[in-house]
Amino acid sequence: MVREMPSIAIELQDVRRTYRVGNADVHALHGAELQVASGEFLAIVGVSGSGKSTLLHVIGGLDSPSAGRVLVRGDDVASMSAQQKTEYRRTMVGFVFQSFFLLPHLTAEENLQLALTMQGIYGLERSKRARNSIERVGLAHRARHKPSQLSGGEQQRVAVARAIVNRPRILLADEPTGNLDQATAHELMTLLRDISNDAEMTVLVVTHDEALVRQFCDRLVRMRDGKFVEQQLLHDVWHRAGGANNG
Ligand SMILES: Nc1ncnc2c1ncn2[C@@H]1O[C@H](COP(=O)(O)OP(=O)(O)OP(=O)(O)O)[C@@H](O)[C@H]1O
Numbered sequence: 731m732v733r734e735m736p737s738i739a740i741e742l743q744d745v746r747r748t749y750r751v752g753n754a755d756v757h758a759l760h761g762a763e764l765q766v767a768s769g770e771f772l773a774i775v776g777v778s779g780s781g782k783s784t785l786l787h788v789i790g791g792l793d794s795p796s797a798g799r800v801l802v803r804g805d806d807v808a809s810m811s812a813q814q815k816t817e818y819r820r821t822m823v824g825f826v827f828q829s830f831f832l833l834p835h836l837t838a839e840e841n842l843q844l845a846l847t848m849q850g851i852y853g854l855e856r857s858k859r860a861r862n863s864i865e866r867v868g869l870a871h872r873a874r875h876k877p878s879q880l881s882g883g884e885q886q887r888v889a890v891a892r893a894i895v896n897r898p899r900i901l902l903a904d905e906p907t908g909n910l911d912q913a914t915a916h917e918l919m920t921l922l923r924d925i926s927n928d929a930e931m932t933v934l935v936v937t938h939d940e941a942l943v944r945q946f947c948d949r950l951v952r953m954r955d956g957k958f959v960e961q962q963l964l965h966d967v968w969h970r971a972g973g974a975n976n977g
């Protein structure tokens with residue numbers, strides 16, 4: 731049977747990011763090449779300093795590469811104007827970090843509403859989206875809690891809800907389970923995987939926990955010295971796209 735190739739959500743072509751420190755060059759990204767399928771749940775691993783965070787920043791338009799192309803659904807993020815890049819960050823990508831970065835004086839729901847306000851979404855639409863998003867992460871019963879009244883795992887779920895509140899096509903998570911215990915980390919990965927399944931979101935997660943990766947992700951790619959040096963296919967994205975149940 732001929733299987734249809736999934737479309738490419740992200741393509742990196744010889745991406746470089748060099749920092750000048752004193753009179754030495756630091757090559758945070760040094761010829762990174764990668765293709766990510768639409769809807770894929772991809773894990774990025776690698777030792778500290780291998781360029782993982784820099785990579786997510788460049789894909790998410792928070793940082794610009796020194797050279798190379800960062801194609802997201804065919805558009806080169808690197809060559810966007812400042813205005814285009816702002817629009818791109820607003821509509822196409824969501825970020826989750828190791829620290830949850832929720833505003834402490836706002837409730838979970840208000841944190842989401844604020845994110846929507848900053849996108850120019852108000853009124854009923856804002857309430858509806860915030861509500862949907864908080865329900866999506868299973869925290870409707872905690873919507874009126876402030877961060878200090880939530881567990882670490884719950885706070886990270888709110889951060890995920892905030893990242894998807896604008897229904898981005900790409901979710902970038904930088905060590906999202908880094909501050910969570912094992913059971914909670916497991917739950918968070920389940921959530922991210924479900925989101926990548928049902929929202930057709932492409933999810934890139936940086937992590938040090940390869941056991942979790944093996945259980946949840948479609949593919950593992952390993953970075954070393956600013957480039958990709960290894961990949962392992964774990965689940966079949968093509969299968970998933972066809973709806974087969976492979977755990
Ligand atoms: N602003 C900066 N100025 C200079 N060097 C930087 C800067 N940001 C990162 N680097 C260097 O670039 C390299 C890659 O950094 P990066 O943060 O991407 O690594 P990482 O893989 O995310 O590491 P970790 O697992 O510790 O988070 C490191 O050697 C780092 O010291």
Ligand SMILES: [Mg+2]
Binds near residue numbers: 782904
């Ligand atoms: Mg990092």
